Amino acid sequence: MILVTGATGNVGAELVETLIGAGEPVRALVRDPARAALPLGAEPAGGDLNRPESLTEALDGVHGLFLLPGYDDMPGLLARARGAGVRRVVLLSGGSAALEDMSNAVSRYMTLSERAVRASGLPWTILRPRSFMSNALRWLPQLAAGDVVRVPFADVRTAAIDPFDIAAVAARTLLDDGHDGLIHELTGPQALLPADQVAVLAEVLGRDLRCAGLANAEARAEMEAAMPAQYVDAFFRFFADGTLDESRILPTVQEVTGRPPRTFGQWANAHADAFRRS
Numbered sequence: 001m002i003l004v005t006g007a008t009g010n011v012g013a014e015l016v017e018t019l020i021g022a023g024e025p026v027r028a029l030v031r032d033p034a035r036a037a038l039p040l041g042a043e044p045a046g047g048d049l050n051r052p053e054s055l056t057e058a059l060d061g062v063h064g065l066f067l068l069p070g071y072d073d074m075p076g077l078l079a080r081a082r083g084a085g086v087r088r089v090v091l092l093s094g095g096s097a098a099l100e101d102m103s104n105a106v107s108r109y110m111t112l113s114e115r116a117v118r119a120s121g122l123p124w125t126i127l128r129p130r131s132f133m134s135n136a137l138r139w140l141p142q143l144a145a146g147d148v149v150r151v152p153f154a155d156v157r158t159a160a161i162d163p164f165d166i167a168a169v170a171a172r173t174l175l176d177d178g179h180d181g182l183i184h185e186l187t188g189p190q191a192l193l194p195a196d197q198v199a200v201l202a203e204v205l206g207r208d209l210r211c212a213g214l215a216n217a218e219a220r221a222e223m224e225a226a227m228p229a230q231y232v233d234a235f236f237r238f239f240a241d242g243t244l245d246e247s248r249i250l251p252t253v254q255e256v257t258g259r260p261p262r263t264f265g266q267w268a269n270a271h272a273d274a275f276r277r278s
Contacts (some may be wrong), residue, residue: 003064007029009068010163011166015167018168018173020040023109027042028043028045043135045057051076052079059084062084063088063129066174069121078116082121087123088180089117089120090127093113093125093128094110096110097110097113097172099111104234104252125173126183130188130246131246132160133163134162134267136267151211152222154214155193155213157246164270165261172256172257185250186261188263190263205272216240220236
């Protein structure tokens, strides 16, 4: 049995589907098991990752754990997992963990989560994906209102990755031997500007879309309306100050899964209905 945390999120939902397709028993950790929309074959389980004591039933009989970062008591959570008989943990981290910048809110929680996993006594694998292609879903309200997509950091290229590919790598690291103690840096196959992504969406949707870059002050104001200021500061340090380079393309997805990662065009076609409904 594999326990997937964040089972209804971008990566977790894809991982649940992938594991079920591989014939692996899957337990999906959700806030409300009675209301969770899960694929056939997934067993729902309740629990709060900020309260490790709430996970006793969820961890029962689990040998593999897919874990999200950033929770209050990661050492306690991992100790409980080890005591329950978990034999392998795969942590979803991010590229900023490599910076180990404890003054940056995002790098800090990624770094602390990785340190907790390494110190847990459990066999571990860490996944460090770059930006998610699914971040483009944030543009849905703008696309519902018109054909202009306003973006921060318009001059920053990222080798964004489809969560489907992150899940494919996670499944292999959970099911196969040979990944213990490894950090898998994950990217998509192209380093694109936001304008490049908007152009792909325009072609997929048959719309005359235009990308407009926001000035930093305007971008900061809009971002602070949606997230805590310390996270806005973190992203500005990454992409405005240039402390994090997400443009490098790496072969890891191909090496682990045996196939190339999906392009942004493939992701956009797979999610075109969500954009059309907008």
